Amino acid sequence: MNESILNHLFLPHYLPSSVDDDYFLQNNHQYEHMILEYMKEYFNQLESTKETSELPIFSALINCVKHWSILQNPQTCTEANLQSTIMKLTPGNFLPFYFHAQNAAILIEIEKKNVHRPLVSSWQVLLPTQEITSSLVPHFSCFPVTTYRLNDRSQLSSLAHCELLVDFMRNTIEYSKSYKASPQVNETRNLPESYYVCQWWIQQFEGIKIKSKSNRSIQFKKKHRDQIRWNGALLPFRRSGLWMTIKVVFHIILTKRLGSIGIIIYKLLITHFLTYCLSETRSEISIDVLIHCIRKIVRRLNKIEILLSSIDANDLNEWVQLTKHQIQMKINKILPKPNWQKSIRIYEKSKY
CATH class of the missing domain: 1.20.1270 (Substrate Binding Domain Of Dnak; Chain:A; Domain 2)
Incomplete structure (x- = not known):
């Protein structure tokens, strides 16, 4: 496990060539959520030394990781836990999700001045294999992405919506397609399509509106420092999408609150x-x-x-x-x- 955390955080030399050789990624990313556990332990240490009290924004990050770590764990990601967590969100809270099965992430925010109309956003996390391997030019994703305001907070906590998010967590809806000797086949060795989270999920909310951009909104780019190791493996090693999501979410929260x-x-x-x-x-x-x-x-x-x-x-x-x-x-x-x-x-x- 210790070797695996360093693989994804630091990208050392001699990375695994297959997901089967990485503790976090093997068995369908069963232990990838442990990255959040490391983050939670880190914040616990900061709290024990009272270092977090110097920056009030840390309370938002700590609460974010606390809720997120429960729901990102496959063993505790249930409709009941999700519904309860969403209903308990207080003004100023953020709740992210990373869907490995969809190669996508979402971020829910409860604003202090608009508690009953949350903000939601979604984005593709990792780039397709061919984009990473076909060029030596650095690849970037731009943030923050388009943010939407819901008409009614109850849409998020409805049982039907919670069941949908749990299904996103567990089941891939669609893979990219290729043609081999004429038949169309799923490219299961590539990343799943993110369309259903990045577009369809947003569009299914009633009365949703695009939030106007704030003058304080700070644009930033995230470089895809990915390393694809592929030596005859069924599934190649890819850097953790959860780690990428953690960095994006923290960057969004801190620049939104602190400029x-x-x-x-x-x-x-x-x-x-x-x-x-x-x-x-x-x-x-x-x-x-x-x-x-x-x-x-x-x-x-x-x-x-x-x-x-x-x-x-x-x-x-x-x-x-x-x-x-x-x-x-x-x-x-x-x-x-x-x-x-x-x-x-x-x-x-x-x-x-």
């Missing part, structure tokens, strides 16, 4: 989380993977430094500086000793 400074908070929060995961798993991974992960964290910190020079952190500066310091301290703590290469050579010689 441009939300970009810094998002990047630092994710970097802090990556450092936490690496710190928790370092005793069970090889030195070369550890060094690879540390380098990625350091690169992220350097980019954040550049961003800080162009954005005024103001009241949040204390949290920003504290978090940067904590990341640097943890990196120094887990960084291998100067003679780590010598230790490897001694170990290699002892085997022969």
Whole structure:
């Protein structure tokens, strides 16, 4: 499991070639939801040190992950749990879902000033295999996507709607098609079609309207840093769509609530989380993977430094500086000793 979390968070070298060789993805992504469990444990640690009290926005993220982790787990994703969760959402709450079976995600938001008319949005999560493999040019998705306002909140909590979402979670509706020797066949080794979540799901709500764009809305792009490993496998390894969804959802929430400074908070929060995961798993991974992960964290910190020079952190500066310091301290703590290469050579010689 520890190796799997690093596969998806850091994309180290020598990734699996098949989903069957990855703990999170095997058995129809049975344990992919564990990424959210890592995130929940991370927030629990922050709460225990009272670090989250410095930024009120963290309460929205913590509640979001708390509800989301229950519903993303195949064992606890039931119509009753979903209906109960939606009905209990309070003003300011967000509720996302990632549908691996549809390659799509949705985000529900209960606004403080419009409690009875929630906002909903949906998007395709991963790009089709041919798009990723056919070009060396980087691929991006733009956010936030079009947001819609429901006419009545009860449409979300109806039993029929909850049954529909659970079905989206469990069953793929359609795969892309190809023609082989004339018959049309499902490309089950490719990603499912996201149409039913991204378009049909939105259109089936009565009285739904497009929400007008706010002047505070900040556009951003997410790069698809995907690695497709395919060596005769029935299903190729793909980077977790849930991890991609987590990053998109957090980016949306933080920039919507905090504006441009939300970009810094998002990047630092994710970097802090990556450092936490690496710190928790370092005793069970090889030195070369550890060094690879540390380098990625350091690169992220350097980019954040550049961003800080162009954005005024103001009241949040204390949290920003504290978090940067904590990341640097943890990196120094887990960084291998100067003679780590010598230790490897001694170990290699002892085997022969």
